[in-house]
Amino acid sequence: MTTFKLLLLPGDGIGPEVMAEVERLVAWVNAAGLARIETETDLVGGCAYDVHGEAVSDTTMGCALAADAVMLGAVGGPKWDGVPYEKRPEAGLLRLRKDLELFANLRPAICYPALADASSLKRELVDGLDIMIVRELTGGVYFGEPKTITDLGNGQKRAIDTQVYDTYEIERIAAVAFELARKRRNLVHSAEKRNVMKTGVLWHEVVTRLHKERYADVKLEHILADNCAMQLVRAPKQFDVIVTDNLFGDVLSDEAAMATGSLGMLPSASQGGADASGRRRALYEPVHGSAPDIAGKGVANPIATIASFAMCLRYSFDLGETADRIEGAIARVLDEGLRTADIRQDGCRTIGTREMGDAILAALDAAA
Incomplete structure (x- = not known):
């Protein structure tokens, strides 16, 4: 043993x-x-x-x-x-x-069935809920440089946070999501903001390519992160695995957690x-x-x-x-x-x- x-x-x-x-x-x-x-x-x-x-x-x-x-x-x-x-x-x-x-x-x-009534959502929306959010943890806007606050004078300041992702960072987190999905319900939603963010464009491109090359057996859906947030409230049980970046993952995972009725569980x-x-x-x-x-x-x-x-x-x-x-x-x-x-x-x-x-x-x- x-x-x-x-x-x-x-x-x-x-x-x-x-x-x-x-x-x-x-x-x-x-x-x-x-x-x-x-x-x-x-x-x-x-x-x-x-x-x-x-x-x-x-x-x-x-x-x-x-x-x-x-x-x-x-x-x-x-x-x-x-x-x-x-x-x-x-x-x-x-x-x-x-x-x-x-x-x-x-x-x-x-969402454990016994706690479904504790959710802020209706029981029928959360009873049996089982989502896995896969959040990239070491890149993105939390770690990107430059990260500064500059005094511009005249009582004005400028704050800068930089959203940065390299191809390898997206590939490795997407691979984790696809591997997990194979052991669950075989569905991955990839959440980004490719409509307004260049990192979202790259994220979409890399996840799409990796899926085609190595994980074509897994169903992949692309979803904009703001729509994902809305859908987690409207119909959360449509999701199996959600893969997303550091910032969106921080927000979406807390939202999904509260749908279960208790963050502390x-x-x-x-x-x-x-x-x-x-x-x-x-x-x-x-x-x-x-x-x-x-x-x-x-x-x-x-x-x-x-x-x-x-x-x-x-x-x-x-x-x-x-x-x-x-x-x-x-x-x-x-x-x-x-x-x-x-x-x-x-x-x-x-x-x-x-x-x-x-x-x-x-x-x-x-x-x-």
Whole structure:
């Protein structure tokens, strides 16, 4: 049996509490003989700054580079508002993404049937929703140069952000989307603004060519990003995989997430390129933040972090059946009316972080 090395970075706020439930799931997977996963725990974010004076140490980065996958809880909080900008807790996450060369952000938007009424959209629009947004993570307007604010005098300033994409950046993110679609419903929507942006023209050209050369078996639809935003509200279930750039992906993934009814329920993955063996460096984390206001109270929702672990099993360890079992256990627990405080509903029982972990483990055992 292959041994997988998983680096756990609980981070700040509620991070350690929700990561503790992942540790229990790792133990369950090992005890059930489904895999052999070895874990190591280290610091990132504000807690790392307190110890090392940096948001992530070189030693921790070495562990991340050597691991088969990394799981992160959350970083940040008001305690560190006054630290130097380059040492802020979020800088640890940014360095992880940069040094691991994680260019592909995978953001699923899944609406569990039990939570369909919590969506701001009508139940019939979101019940059964399952979208994967593939966002390019290391290029585009967030990283393009020049990026400046210039004082023009007379009380006037000029701000410049530069949208830049090279062919290879578009090819590699589109390839990730097409490969994912082959394992899902075989449909990719490529979202850009080729009607007003030169980067959109290149994006359309490169995705079209790559599709013709390597992925003709996958259905491809091109869509303008603003129309995509409208369609996510009008009829979101028409989408399977959406691939888009850094800026549009930032916006569209949050919009899709809210269609599910709870931003705090959703996992994410960030992946790099495949090496000669097909292995991809990857980091998995919940979409939610560190929530320092509830840290230490035992009320945080661990489902997004547990679902992130399921993504790790599926995409990094090739344990899709085990991931299915965990995702199915989450759905059954919600169907039974168990809720943490952030997703409480009338007629349901509100439980804490540990109790939610207990319930998911019990559901796994019951289905074994």
